Amino acid sequence: MSDDRLIIFDTTLRDGEQSPGASMTRDEKVRIAKLLEQMNVDIIEAGFPIASVGDFESVKAVATAVKTSTVCGLARALDKDIDRAGEAIKSAESGRIHTFIATSPIHMKAKLRMEPDQVLEQAVHAVKRARQYTDDVEFSAEDAGRSELDFLCRVVEAAIDAGASTINIPDTVGYNIPHQFGETIRQIIERVPNSDKAIFSVHCHNDLGLAVGNSLAAVLNGARQVECTINGLGERAGNASLEEVVMAVRTRQDVFSCDTNIDTRIIVPASNLVSAVTGFPVQPNKAIVGKNAFAHESGIHQDGILKSRETYEIMRAQDVGWSDNKLILGKHSGRSAVKARLVELGIEIESESALNTIFDRYKALADLKHEIYDEDLIVVANESLSTSSNVKYELISSWVCSETGETPHAKVVITIDGEEVTGEADGGGSVDAVYSAIKSIVTDVGVLELYSVNNVTSGTDSQGEVNVRLEKDGRLVYGTGADTDIVIASAKAYLDALNKLSITLDREHPQHTGV
Ligand code: KIV
Ligand code: ZN
Numbered sequence: 001m002s003d004d005r006l007i008i009f010d011t012t013l014r015d016g017e018q019s020p021g022a023s024m025t026r027d028e029k030v031r032i033a034k035l036l037e038q039m040n041v042d043i044i045e046a047g048f049p050i051a052s053v054g055d056f057e058s059v060k061a062v063a064t065a066v067k068t069s070t071v072c073g074l075a076r077a078l079d080k081d082i083d084r085a086g087e088a089i090k091s092a093e094s095g096r097i098h099t100f101i102a103t104s105p106i107h108m109k110a111k112l113r114m115e116p117d118q119v120l121e122q123a124v125h126a127v128k129r130a131r132q133y134t135d136d137v138e139f140s141a142e143d144a145g146r147s148e149l150d151f152l153c154r155v156v157e158a159a160i161d162a163g164a165s166t167i168n169i170p171d172t173v174g175y176n177i178p179h180q181f182g183e184t185i186r187q188i189i190e191r192v193p194n195s196d197k198a199i200f201s202v203h204c205h206n207d208l209g210l211a212v213g214n215s216l217a218a219v220l221n222g223a224r225q226v227e228c229t230i231n232g233l234g235e236r237a238g239n240a241s242l243e244e245v246v247m248a249v250r251t252r253q254d255v256f257s258c259d260t261n262i263d264t265r266i267i268v269p270a271s272n273l274v275s276a277v278t279g280f281p282v283q284p285n286k287a288i289v290g291k292n293a294f295a296h297e298s299g300i301h302q303d304g305i306l307k308s309r310e311t312y313e314i315m316r317a318q319d320v321g322w323s324d325n326k327l328i329l330g331k332h333s334g335r336s337a338v339k340a341r342l343v344e345l346g347i348e349i350e351s352e353s354a355l356n357t358i359f360d361r362y363k364a365l366a367d368l369k370h371e372i373y374d375e376d377l378i379v380v381a382n383e384s385l386s387t388s389s390n391v392k393y394e395l396i397s398s399w400v401c402s403e404t405g406e407t408p409h410a411k412v413v414i415t416i417d418g419e420e421v422t423g424e425a426d427g428g429g430s431v432d433a434v435y436s437a438i439k440s441i442v443t444d445v446g447v448l449e450l451y452s453v454n455n456v457t458s459g460t461d462s463q464g465e466v467n468v469r470l471e472k473d474g475r476l477v478y479g480t481g482a483d484t485d486i487v488i489a490s491a492k493a494y495l496d497a498l499n500k501l502s503i504t505l506d507r508e509h510p511q512h513t514g515v
Helices: 026-038 053-065 079-088 105-112 116-131 149-162 178-191 211-220 242-251 264-278 299-307 335-344 352-368 374-386 430-439 486-501
Strands: 007-010 043-047 070-076 095-102 137-142 166-171 199-204 225-228 393-401 409-416 419-426 447-455 464-472 475-483
Touching (some): 026 043, 026 264, 053 070, 095 105, 095 116, 095 166, 116 149, 149 166, 166 178, 166 211, 199 211, 211 225, 211 242, 225 242, 242 264, 335 352, 335 374, 374 475, 393 486, 409 430, 430 486, 447 486, 464 486, 475 486
Parallel strands (some): 007 225, 070 095, 137 166, 199 225
Antiparallel strands (some): 393 409, 409 419, 447 464
């Protein structure tokens, strides 16, 4: 392993959460943060504390729960943002404030309506103010990827002089091309006289599918921090994906003169958790964490793999946390065996009651399905741990009559704020009838924009995992549900999305001016 360290700054809980529909609760953020800590992520950006009371509380909770990673709060270059971020990270063992202002001509003119010298002055003021709360201050020149190099170098030099120890160069709109972005990083480090006093970081968006490529080009040219997210979650097309950056650097040590501290075996559990919490499925062909990333369909490949794994595999599936899809514990296995397997899978169970819930669901599944695999257990655990005790809608039962030549008819019983209500309706098919039955008793359901079902394991007794997306007044929410009966899984997914829709969100966006 290389001596030179590449710092991993994870922004799943901040930029990742800016993906439309990916909002997370405080407890969900703490769960993800603790897994990131276990993975040895160096810095966890936990949110944007000024955005709302909920965001502030989430950053504070993460700052309190996490001990070994640095916890970071985002702040525009505004006093009110910085003060709020300073307050939110106060309890952290190691806390960072990340402050930013845009430096590109278009952002300064059209968004900030400020002259370049005013921007520079505000950047310096913000860094100095942030230093009153912590010695660990990061400054970002938003839209650096479209900024003029001379001005960018001036702002960077001034921010370092003001006390920033990390300088982040974001490609905010994903406009850059690797060789050119790498050259920009090299030039900044070379031209800024005090560049040796700061770590240079990059934060790349994926609008052209180049976020990881640009990040790696920057590393080859001297950047020593990469900002990234699990599953590449993030604003619009997302951010650079943590798993791809980390595994590229680890796998190609012949090319990179640095390496991360990441425990790569936690990558797949983290991907599963983020997907379960946000309801964003991972595409099967996604590098590293997609279901097909280590699957070999073609006969030629399978033959090669059997002779020598390296013929077609450049990484080992188990090194990134894939299990062997093992047949696990049977119907008679006890709680401690289930708990031990969950820990091996990177799922930490914190309370007896959480274990009881998972174990009850596990037993119920074992009654329906003879062979229980790791994938089943992961779905059961994530579903149990994500279900909060005070949700608005909960499924009690559903009944569907479906017969050739007849119109399907469904009856559902759900609780709304704890009160039992029954709905009935016909539909074009069983799922449609159940959804219509729910709509007969729940108003304001928005528009169902996406419905998909995937099997968790193989076989007709597999659990089906249903993903839905609802849109209402421009807001998107995702819901998931799993069950061996896909009609029930569908009802659970719909209610999960409706529960998210029922939570009012009133938060500021970091890239709005806020003045
Ligand atoms: O994309 C971006 O520029 C950002 C900044 C706040 C760092 O997310
Ligand atoms: Zn961003």
